[in-house]
Amino acid sequence: MNAIDIHVHHRWTKLGERPDYQLERTRELARQSGVDTVLLLTGGSHATPEQLREHNDCTLRLMESDPDFFLPAMYLCAQHGARVIKDEARRCVEAGMVAIKQSSGQLASDANMKPIAEAAAELEIPILFHAWYKTVELFEGESNGADVAALARRHPDTRIIMAHLTGVGRRGVQDVEDLPNVYVDTSGGWYDSEMVEYAVRHMGVDRVLYGSDYPGRDYAPQVGRVTGAKLSKRDKEKILWRNAAALLKLDK
Amino acid sequence: MKPNVPMFDVNCGCGVWPFRPTPPADAASLQAMLRAEGVTRACAYPLEAYLWPDPQEANELRLPQLARSSFFVPSAVLNPTMPAWSKGYLRCREKWGVRMVRIMPNYHLYELTHPGVDALARQAAADRVVLGVLVRAEDKRMQNPIAKVPPFPIDDVVALARRHPRLRVVVFGFGRLWDRCELVPPAMVNQLQLRPDLEKGADLPENMWIELSFFEHESSFANALKLFPAERLLFGTNAPLFYPRANVLKIENSEASKRAKTAAFRTNAEKLLGVKA
Numbered sequence: 110m111n112a113i114d115i116h117v118h119h120r121w122t123k124l125g126e127r128p129d130y131q132l133e134r135t136r137e138l139a140r141q142s143g144v145d146t147v148l149l150l151t152g153g154s155h156a157t158p159e160q161l162r163e164h165n166d167c168t169l170r171l172m173e174s175d176p177d178f179f180l181p182a183m184y185l186c187a188q189h190g191a192r193v194i195k196d197e198a199r200r201c202v203e204a205g206m207v208a209i210k211q212s213s214g215q216l217a218s219d220a221n222m223k224p225i226a227e228a229a230a231e232l233e234i235p236i237l238f239h240a241w242y243k244t245v246e247l248f249e250g251e252s253n254g255a256d257v258a259a260l261a262r263r264h265p266d267t268r269i270i271m272a273h274l275t276g277v278g279r280r281g282v283q284d285v286e287d288l289p290n291v292y293v294d295t296s297g298g299w300y301d302s303e304m305v306e307y308a309v310r311h312m313g314v315d316r317v318l319y320g321s322d323y324p325g326r327d328y329a330p331q332v333g334r335v336t337g338a339k340l341s342k343r344d345k346e347k348i349l350w351r352n353a354a355a356l357l358k359l360d361k
Numbered sequence: 362m363k364p365n366v367p368m369f370d371v372n373c374g375c376g377v378w379p380f381r382p383t384p385p386a387d388a389a390s391l392q393a394m395l396r397a398e399g400v401t402r403a404c405a406y407p408l409e410a411y412l413w414p415d416p417q418e419a420n421e422l423r424l425p426q427l428a429r430s431s432f433f434v435p436s437a438v439l440n441p442t443m444p445a446w447s448k449g450y451l452r453c454r455e456k457w458g459v460r461m462v463r464i465m466p467n468y469h470l471y472e473l474t475h476p477g478v479d480a481l482a483r484q485a486a487a488d489r490v491v492l493g494v495l496v497r498a499e500d501k502r503m504q505n506p507i508a509k510v511p512p513f514p515i516d517d518v519v520a521l522a523r524r525h526p527r528l529r530v531v532v533f534g535f536g537r538l539w540d541r542c543e544l545v546p547p548a549m550v551n552q553l554q555l556r557p558d559l560e561k562g563a564d565l566p567e568n569m570w571i572e573l574s575f576f577e578h579e580s581s582f583a584n585a586l587k588l589f590p591a592e593r594l595l596f597g598t599n600a601p602l603f604y605p606r607a608n609v610l611k612i613e614n615s616e617a618s619k620r621a622k623t624a625a626f627r628t629n630a631e632k633l634l635g636v637k638a
Binding site for chain 2: 142275
């Protein structure tokens with residue numbers, strides 16, 4: 110199947126403490142479900158610039174260990190200021206990183222996102238942004254679809270992947286459906302039927318990307334929500350890998 | 362790719378789900394959808410039973426359709442705090458041969474310590490009827506804000522099973538392991554990805570089964586096998602609320618043995634319900 114999973118986390122943040130068993134499972138389990146490339150995400154909302162650099166270095170070491178499988182995404186922290194952000198973004202891209210991750214601690218609509226959004230546009234890489242519409246258990250500073258839409262409107266040259274299709278739901282899809290610089294990944298909780306078809310109807314198939322949210326979730330059923338959707342084979346291929354390959358400029 | 366084995370889906374709903382579109386709503390279309398995924402038999406219940414004031418009316422609506430097809434094993438939903446629950450129980454047994462009764466304590470707002478629950482448990486145990494207890498039907502974070510239904514505590518189901526050792530109990534909707542519970546304490550959850558050798562880590566009562574449609578944790582089926590005996594795990598799709606293929610692949614793509622997969626897909630349900638897949 111050769112799927113590209115746009116939403117895979119790793120938890121290696123200290124260079125001297127590499128969790129080999131977990132990392133090997135990240136790869137083995139993906140391949141069992143037909144996923145042969147993953148966008149590897151790290152965190153760092155509250156990290157210092159030095160800590161964040163180490164997080165990003167861990168991700169880069171993983172890329173070096175298997176560059177065909179691990180596509181690295183950097184984490185950038187809006188509180189670090191424009192100079193630090195742009196220097197780290199350039200360093201990471203020069204080392205081979207292909208995307209930026211922003212997690213639940215950063216509000217997408219906050220004005221402090223400007224340097225990260227500008228760096229993404231200048232370096233021609235997308236931002237994968239955590240987003241959710243929750244009725245309970247909302248995280249502090251957690252973005253929803255409207256926050257992602259606000260960022261996308263302010264920065265039309267920045268491409269944004271709104272994470273968690275099922276999490277943002279129908280409201281989230283409508284928030285971004287008229288914004289061509291916003292994509293959505295199929296992750297977010299369990300495998301609610303009809304949701305992938307809804308996103309395709311409203312956003313167009315070219316802006317929907319397969320993502321699992323592994324290891325909090327499991328590759329196999331997350332793949333199943335795409336392959337089990339009522340879509341053409343061609344549309345499923347686009348969601349599973351063609352759209353991600355185009356967005357990340359992969360030769361696949 | 363469909364698994365090349367018969368598959369017995371113990372958890373699908375027939376009818377109209379009130380909170381979002383979940384076609385198909387009729388038994389024939391549900392059967393066609395499940396068959397397309399390789400399911401060969403399904404234990405189905407009426408979806409309307411979640412919110413209708415008397416779930417027996419939902420049984421009356423859907424069980425006749427389900428009982429007409431040999432593909433389905435009809436399952437009734439009862440509220441044992443209702444004064445006339447036992448009449449509904451008898452009617453579902455006699456009219457549609459129900460082998461499994463489900464209760465939904467978090468949707469029907471009662472505790473498992475209610476005397477009606479124990480009365481139903483005694484009756485079901487005497488009749489060799491399986492009791493299904495639903496602990497979750499949706500992701501609580503995205504529920505309709507006017508209808509927030511928190512997951513029901515699995516430890517209460519464990520206590521019910523221990524009170525009625527002759528009753529066979531299936532838990533539906535057990536899912537996220539970081540929902541705090543004594544059955545799978547947090548320290549054990551943290552071991553799942555680190556200890557390939559972990560076996561039967563949870564102290565599951567011998568008369569209790571776990572249905573897997575909501576169970577998701579990294580390599581879900583393999584991790585379920587680290588917690589529970591293979592003969593207590595049951596394949597369920599939660600269709601039409603979920604894409605059925607998700608739960609087919611959850612088991613099929615896992616690194617578990619073929620024997621464990623076959624048990625979950627088919628033989629455990631066959632033994633429990635006394636019908637072939």
